[in-house]
Amino acid sequence: MIPTHETQPPGGPQSSGGPENGIILARDVMVTMRDGVRLATDVYRPAGSDAPLPVILERTPYDKAGTSRSEKSLACPEPMDRATLAAHFVREGFVVVWQDCRGRYGSQGTFTKYINEGHDGADTIAWLRAQPWCDGRIATMGLSYAAHTQMALASHGPKGLATMILDSGGFSNAFTCGIRQGGAFELKQAVWAYNRAMEGSRASEDPHIRTAIEAEPLASWFTEMPWSEGRSPVRWDPDYERYLLDQWRAGTFDENWKKIGLWAAGHYHRIPDMPVLLMSSWYDAYVQTTLENYAGLKASMSTPPRLIMGPWTHGNRTSRVFGDVDFGACAPFDGQVGPDWLTVRKTWMRDILKGDGAAHAPPVRLFVMGGGSGRKTEAGHLDHGGRWMTATDWPPPEAEPLDFYLGDDMSLAPAPPSRLRSIAYRFDPDRPVPTIGGALTSGEPIFTGGAFDQVESDDFFGCTRPGLPLSARRDVLSFETPPLGQDLTIVGPVVVTLWVSTDAPDTDYTAKLIDVYPPSQDYPRGYAMNLTDGIFRLRYRTGFDAPCLVEDDAGPFKIEIVPFATANLFRRGHKLRLDISSSNFPKYDVNPNTGAPEGTSRVARACINTIFFGEGYASKLSLLRLS
DSSP states (O other), rough: OOOOOOOOOTSEEEEEETTTTTTTEEEEEEETTTOEEEEEEEEEEEOOEEEEEEEEEEEESSSSTBTTTTOSSSSOOOOOOHHHHHHHHHHOOOEEEEOOOTTBOOSSHHHTTTTTHHHHHHHHHHHHHSSSTTEEEEEEEEETTHHHHHHHHHOOTTTTEEOOOOOOOOOTTTTTSSSTTTTTTTTTHHHHHHHHHTTBBHHHHHHHHHHHHHHHHHHHHHSSOBBBBTTTTTTSSSHHHHHHHHHHHHHOSTTTSTTTOOOOGGGGGOOSSSOEEEEEEEEEETHHHHHHHHHHHHHOSSSSEEEEEEEEEOOTTSEEEBTTEETTTTOSSBTTTHHHHHHHHHHHHHHHHHHHSSSSOEEEEEEEEEEEEOOOOSSOOOEOOOOEESSSSOOOTTTTTEEEEOOTTTTTESSSSOEEEEEEEEOOOOOOOOOOSSSSOSSSTOOBBBBOBBBTTTTTTOOOSSTOOOGGSSTOOOEEOOOOOOOOEEEEEEEEEEEEESSSSSSOOOOOEEEEEEOOOOTTTTTEEEEEEEEEEGTTTTTTOOOOOOOOTOOOOEEEEEOOOOOEOOOOTTTEEEESSOOOTBBBBBOOOOOOOOOOOOOOOEEEEEEESSTTOEEOOOOOOOO
């Protein structure tokens, strides 16, 4: 049975505010979950009214009473604390509820990342609906983890859930985006566990634990992977180390991955039929999650979701520079998609909870990168530029297929080679290809997201030859088109089909799509700007639920690498480039090539990997273009 009562802290609820500022605040109301664990919850209500009202809920692991770095606008660049944010919605006639996730800040229990959010969220919804100040309708909102908590609770199909605003998160399938990609493990999870363990209950109770975690040389630990029990920088908090290692080693898409909170795609049919607003960005870690949720919810709901895709990194919607690239004056959300993100959310909530439905707006808003001068700005960034477009659906129905075939002459051509060809390279796990930007989040201080020239630099972890382009490495195969004779706009999914073989029991293949600028006065060697990338672990060639090591002399195998979707204008004179290799570290864990169970091998071996072209083995890059 789901509890529907609250437990007050000693001495009763801690209240602040009142009729003088129009808000009544009950702080740290302890809401009891089905297993008896109590979660700290702040409730903000309008003063002077006893009428029940709609409720806006956000569940967060980042401190319900703190300040969210993304709650800002161009007009107000300093982030708002949660009390100020709540006041904006209370003045609109809503009750606002912020809650600390289980095991975080004021809440009881043990924090295990993601897996408790479904039933805890559903229990909280049931509690809210039983309160006299709630009219039975609940909206949810939040960025990143607070988007994951929304999809988790929605997958329980709770009564009263009226709308969701999912900003850069809300797992469609954490095995293929968010925790793993293409079978590889996303090492942002390792950095997140390290950083967040310093805020965990053990560190709060014992300051020596926090000091010990802070003293760990995280960058050095990244050279000694995979980690194991008691041999990691998060060993000081066994709860965080345990869940991290469990995720790292869970290398089969089985029932453990099909839980609510990790796999909304298996529960779309249970999610209430309601308006949903989805937002992400091309250099965010949740592009695939957002687009899969769009497709899945559109198929199961009477009102298609609204979709916004910007050029930003994770949650940085008021900026125009991401990495080393300036996307122009149109890049910020403010003044382009709406006045600002807060105003758009307030309007959405009013329309859904107090009006006749969602506000009339284009169903899909996309930022198409590119079109700038290509010069270096005064601040020293590449002027890539961009513009917003609207569409009736995703992908845009008017987009047409466009294929480029890989050739042994390192070309990307409209037709495959007429004869069978191949190229082999040596992949050494002890010398992985370094990550230089991309769709990343939660990686600081080890790696960072955004667009960069694909040239080694001391600014990036793992780079040992500053100034040398990644394409100079013998284990990076760079395939290029000739300089384009006219502008080319691509908008949509990116799929790389490869025919491959290896002499190892297992290995990885990576793909990276690049916009290559020609040489110029500002960039004498040109500029190779990363757009999107992906990875595929060969043991999953027969399915993520059926890993299978390579037999002796087996192959070639047909595999698909699915980088995140993107939208970019390649200017006349530019080239499309596709880099193929076998590592992208530290974005992903490095395959030891031994076939050992995921995340456990203490030894590694070099291997020879081969790509095939032509005569029934046509390796290709598939895109969608806009005329």
